[in-house]
Amino acid sequence: MRAAALYSAAGSLLLSALAAAPADGAAGTPWSAESRGTAVAVQRAREAGIAFTRCDGRDAPRSLECGTVRVPLDYARPGGRQIELTVSRARATQKDPRNSKRKVPRQGALVYNPGGPGASGMYFPAAGARPEWRRIAAAYDLVGYAPRGVGRSAPLSCVAPDRFVQAPTDAPLHPSERYKRQRIARAKAYARGCAERSGSALRFYNSLNNARDLDVLRAALGEDRLTYLGASYGTYFGAVYATLFPSHVRRMVLDSAVDPDPQKVWYRDNLDQSAAFEDRWADFREWVARHDDVYRLGATPAAVQLAYDTARGRLAGRAAGGVVGPGQLQDAFLMAGYYDDYWPGRAAALSSYLKGDARALVALAAPDRATAAGAENASAVYTAVECNDAPWPTDWRVWDRDNTRLARRAPFETWDNAWTNLPCAYWPAPRQQPLDVRTGPGELPPVLVLAAERDAATPYSGALEMSRRLAGSALVTERDAGTHGIAGGPNACVNGHLDGYLLEGRVPGRRAACAPRPEPRPGVRAAARHPERDALKGKAA
Incomplete structure (x- = not known):
């Protein structure tokens, strides 16, 4: 009225x-x-x-x-x-x-x-x-x-918050066909959940x-x-x-x-983003290698990568604190690609974990149940806006071809980014032309x-x-x-x-x-910046 x-x-x-x-x-x-x-x-x-x-x-x-x-x-x-x-x-x-x-x-x-x-x-x-x-x-x-x-x-909202923050999870850089089928099923279910929870309003x-x-x-x-x-x-x-x-x-x-x-x-923008994260991941590894006297993760970027891969392997076998698996490790270190003031804290947590102390890594990467509803809400809005805004490939074979090809030279973020956006392949609302x-x-x-x-x-x-x-x-x-x-x-x-x-x-x-800002100093942890930063996993296209 x-x-x-x-x-x-x-x-x-x-x-x-x-x-x-x-x-x-x-x-x-x-x-x-x-x-x-x-x-x-x-x-x-x-x-x-x-x-x-x-x-x-x-x-x-x-x-x-x-x-x-x-x-x-x-x-x-x-x-x-x-x-x-x-x-x-x-x-x-x-x-x-x-x-x-x-x-x-x-x-x-x-x-x-x-x-x-x-x-x-x-x-x-x-x-x-x-x-x-x-x-x-x-x-x-x-x-x-x-x-x-x-x-x-x-x-x-597209899914119950407690389901959204399930942990630990895997994050293979080169996923098997079985894993791909699992992620396709999850993407379809997520898209259905968005429609069921929002109805005809979703398109707006x-x-x-x-x-x-x-x-x-x-x-x-x-x-x-x-x-x-x-x-x-x-x-x-x-x-x-x-x-x-x-x-x-x-x-x-x-x-x-x-x-x-x-x-x-948004499809090509996200592929470009995945490629750019590989270069940014290289920046982080080079910085850690220059400070090997502090972190002992290796004196070369290749050695730092090996240390990270070692941690991924260990977490795949046994989750830290019962909740931090390779997926949570990936999420935490993705943030280092967004903000270089996070570099010291991430490097210190990885170093401690490989030395047998997982407390810093768990504090850094464990899902926060208190903020689960906000994180799920942010994910739902991200998905709805990007899926509604533009046409996306609806044939899985296109996604598989493009991301498999890109992951050969940019493995760090390619597949994780693809899974985030895959509900758009099965989106129930009408798409617009940008x-x-x-x-x-x-x-x-x-x-x-x-x-x-x-x-x-x-x-x-x-x-x-x-x-x-x-x-x-x-x-x-x-x-x-x-x-x-x-x-x-x-x-x-x-x-x-x-x-x-x-x-x-x-x-x-x-x-x-x-000129660039000064590089972060080793041992100096990042100060709080924006409360919404981690809620989105930094996913801003």
């Missing part, structure tokens, strides 16, 4: 809203049902705003406020079922961290998405307390949110709707134009947003950019693209493609570095470009480069 009443109230304003409605090419025409529905939802959100109150939870900082925004499940039917997205905010401090007597003008809201698909940005506003973010936090309300399907935002969890939701959120925040920071997958639907709503963009930062080529979304992300000269304000040259999760070629497709964009490269997500990190050069762009609208030339 409430949704119908809101729809009627918005009706008198619909004609004026449609006059500025964006071209929704992926949905058909500028006057598509989804485009008209987006205009209705935007108008409702602008009128309703967001009623922010103190966030739930004892650990929530006092500066953090939370609220919700209502969006249509199906934008073609804006008067139908509504879902609520949770939103968090820390108001602009307006205090110059370099001059306590100077008041900084507020520039509006900065909306953040950490990627995934399936990650929540609800924790982002707390970043304003970190030194790297204080200048931005002075000028902007920092806004995070949980996208549709994530957390409390109409959450998706996709990148186009994520972009439309972002425009509704913009309006609910009272912003005429969006200032946005997207990381990883957040760069992809940020670019979708820029293509659909170019006149609604104020400033946009795309950090660790996905390759948006429609021919690569939007041709592209803007012409003058259609969009300059966009700032950030990328680490050796990023594995989103290979550097994706940043080059993204910057080519968004006319007038500027690319900042952290050379010879591979950490995934570089905005607000320890590289002062990168942060200088970020601050200059967000605070003053300055962009470097079409290409700029920064």
Whole structure:
């Protein structure tokens, strides 16, 4: 009843809203049902705003406020079922961290998405307390949110959480035919579970709707134009947003950019990711070998690989702590491919395990039952969005051929990545054709693209493609570095470009480069970064 009443109230304003409605090419025409529905939802959100109150939870900082925004499940039917997205905010401090007597003008809201698909940005506003973010936090309300399907935002689920975190598991680099058949059966069952638990709603969890939701959120925040920071997958639907709503963009930062080529979304993007992880795994082994005096895992990358293979073999015979098998080892060390600040802890745990002490490895790699529901939810959203977004091969022989071929030269992550995505071969919901992300000269304000040259999760070629497709964009490269997500990190050069762009609208030339951050020091464990990082297994395409 409430949704119908809101729809009627918005009706008198619909004609004026449609006059500025964006071209929704992926949905058909500028006057598509989804485009008209987006205009209705935007108008409702602008009128309703967001009623922010103190966030739930004892650990929530006092500066953090939370609220919700209502969006249509199906934008073609804006008067139908509504879902609520949770939103968090820390108001602009307006205090110059370099001059306590100077008041900084507020520039509006900065909306953040950490990627995934399936990650929540609800924790982002707390970043304003970190030194790297204080200048931005002075000028902007920092806004995070949980996208549709994530957390409390109409959450998706495909399997019971206790089944999702079963352990120990195997992770063969070159699987047998029997093992492949088992994984095919699991993929089919997982896809069925997604459909059974979500019903007809499943098809509406996709990148186009994520972009439309972002425009509704913009309006609910009272912003005429969006200032946005997207990381990883957040760069992809940020670019979708820029293509659909170019006149609604104020400033946009795309950090660790996905390759948006429609021919690569998402099957080929994932193959490219697996190949890039092999190079990043080599970086880790080289670093461990240089510090053989600390870890005693071998003085060459080949020796470190042998140590890792020895651990895999032992865990296949007897799981550490009864729960850490080769699959859990793989998951833990995959994170070292995303973030080099994890290198010391992973190397130390492997070294201790091979010396007979498994405690550090169990603490690092054992499934956390307390966070199982969140991990399963993240997996469900990841799967739904990527499967819905684009066509995938439906013939197992194509998957088998491509991954067998790739695993010969890139064994570290190839098959693990394939099993993650295999439900898309048997997906029960209709597939879309990816939007041709592209803007012409003058259609969009300059966009700032950030990328680490050796990023594995989103290979550097994706940043080059993204910057080519968004006319007038500027690319900042952290050379010879591979950490995934570089905005607000320890590289002062990168942060200088970020601050200059967000605070003053300055962009470097079409290409700029920064020297790499220092390598991690052996024996120094990683500090906590983002609570959502491990929940996704870092799986951000």
